[in-house]
Amino acid sequence: MSDDLEALRTETAAALAAAPDLRAWDAVRVGVLGKSGRLTALLKDLGRAPAEERRARGAALNVLKDALAAAIEARRAELEAAALAARLAAERLDVSLPPRPEAAVAGHPGLVHPISRTMDEMAAIFGAMGFAVAEGPDVESDWFNFGALNIPAHHPARADHDTFYVPPIAGGPPRVLRTHTSPVQARVMLGQPPPIRIIAPGRTYRADHDATHSPMFHQCEGLVIDRDITLGHLKGCLIDFLRAFFGVPNLPVRFRASYFPFTEPSMEVDIGWDRRSGEIGGGADWLEILGSGMVHPRVLANCGIDPREWQGFAFGMGVERVTMLKHGIPDLRPFYDSDIRWLRQYGFVGGAPASLHEGFGG
Numbered sequence: 001m002s003d004d005l006e007a008l009r010t011e012t013a014a015a016l017a018a019a020p021d022l023r024a025w026d027a028v029r030v031g032v033l034g035k036s037g038r039l040t041a042l043l044k045d046l047g048r049a050p051a052e053e054r055r056a057r058g059a060a061l062n063v064l065k066d067a068l069a070a071a072i073e074a075r076r077a078e079l080e081a082a083a084l085a086a087r088l089a090a091e092r093l094d095v096s097l098p099p100r101p102e103a104a105v106a107g108h109p110g111l112v113h114p115i116s117r118t119m120d121e122m123a124a125i126f127g128a129m130g131f132a133v134a135e136g137p138d139v140e141s142d143w144f145n146f147g148a149l150n151i152p153a154h155h156p157a158r159a160d161h162d163t164f165y166v167p168p169i170a171g172g173p174p175r176v177l178r179t180h181t182s183p184v185q186a187r188v189m190l191g192q193p194p195p196i197r198i199i200a201p202g203r204t205y206r207a208d209h210d211a212t213h214s215p216m217f218h219q220c221e222g223l224v225i226d227r228d229i230t231l232g233h234l235k236g237c238l239i240d241f242l243r244a245f246f247g248v249p250n251l252p253v254r255f256r257a258s259y260f261p262f263t264e265p266s267m268e269v270d271i272g273w274d275r276r277s278g279e280i281g282g283g284a285d286w287l288e289i290l291g292s293g294m295v296h297p298r299v300l301a302n303c304g305i306d307p308r309e310w311q312g313f314a315f316g317m318g319v320e321r322v323t324m325l326k327h328g329i330p331d332l333r334p335f336y337d338s339d340i341r342w343l344r345q346y347g348f349v350g351g352a353p354a355s356l357h358e359g360f361g362g
C-alpha cells in the first residue's frame with residue numbers, strides 16, 4: 001500500500017481511538033468518508049493517476065475504504081455502549097432507600113384518585129345490600145366478551161363495541177380487550193352455583209378517543225341471580241343505589257325500554273338533573289346513567305344455569321361518567337394524565353374508606 005494510504009489508515013485509527021464521544025467520532029467519520037473527506041478526495045483523484053497505476057491504486061483504495069468503514073463502525077458501537085453504561089450508572093435508582101418525608105406533597109401522604117373513590121363507594125353501597133366484588137381479566141376470550149352473552153359472531157351489536165382484538169396464544173381461542181365488564185357475569189355464573197349477588201368494577205377498552213371517550217375506561221357490572229327475582233328488585237336496587245351514590249334522597253329515576261342482547265327486557269336508566277347548572281336531582285332534564293335488564297334465559301343456559309329454575313337481573317354503568325357528574329369534573333382526559341395539579345384538585349384524602357353513611361349523604 002502506498003504511503004499516503006497507509007498514513008490515512010493509521011491517522012484515522014488514532015483519531016477514532018482519541019474520539020471521546022459520538023460527536024467527536026462523527027467529525028472523524030465526516031473527515032474521512034464525507035463529501036470532502038480525505039478518502040473521498042483520494043477516490044476523486046484516481047482519474048488523474050497514470051493509466052498503468054490506476055487499476056492497482058483503485059483496488060487498494062477500495063480495500064482501504066472497507067477497512068476504514070469497518071473501523072469507524074466498530075468505534076461507534078464502542079462509544080454507544082459506553083454512553084449507555086454511563087447513563088445507566090447515572091440514572092440508577094435505589095428503590096430500597098427510605099422515602100424522604102419532605103418529598104410528600106404539602107404534608108399529606110397522597111390522595112385517592114376519583115375513579116378509585118367511586119369504585120370504593122360502589123363497593124360500600126352494594127356491599128351493604130349483600131353484594132360481593134368479583135373480578136375478571138382485562139384480556140378476555142371472544143366467547144366470554146360476546147358469545148356467552150348472546151352476541152354471536154356477525155351480530156350487529158358487535159359493531160357498537162369498537163373492539164381491540166388481541167392475537168390468540170398459539171392454538172388458543174380468539175381474544176379481545178374486554179369491551180365491557182359483562183363477561184364477568186359469565187365467569188361468575190360458571191364459577192359458582194346460584195344464588196349470586198356480585199358487582200364487578202374494572203377496566204374496559206374500546207377503540208374510541210375524544211373529549212368524552214377514552215380507549216381505556218371503567219365500568220361497574222352488577223348481577224343478581226336467585227329463584228324469584230323480578231323487575232321490581234332491579235328497579236328498587238338501582239333506585240336505592242343511585243340515591244345513595246349521588247346523595248340525593250328523592251333523586252328522580254326513570255327506566256326506559258332499550259335493547260341489549262344479554263338482557264330481556266332491557267332498560268336504560270336515567271336520573272333527573274338540570275342540564276344548565278349540572279345540579280343532580282334538580283331541573284327537568286334526564287340523563288342516561290346505566291344499562292340494565294333481566295338476564296336473558298339464553299345467557300343463563302350458556303353459563304350452565306337452568307333458566308326454568310333461576311332468574312335475575314344485571315346492570316352496567318360507566319364509572320368515569322358518574323364520577324364526573326357527582327363531582328362536577330368537566331373533562332374526561334385529565335383522569336389519566338397523572339397531573340399532580342388535577343389530582344390535588346379532585347383527589348380524596350386517603351385513609352377514610354367510603355362509608356355507606358357518606359353514600360347516603362349523611
Ligand code: PHE
Nearest residue numbers: 180182260291292314315316
Ligand atoms: N354491557 C353493557 C354496556 O357496556 C351494559 C349492560 C350491562 C347492560 C348489564 C345490561 C346489563 O353497554
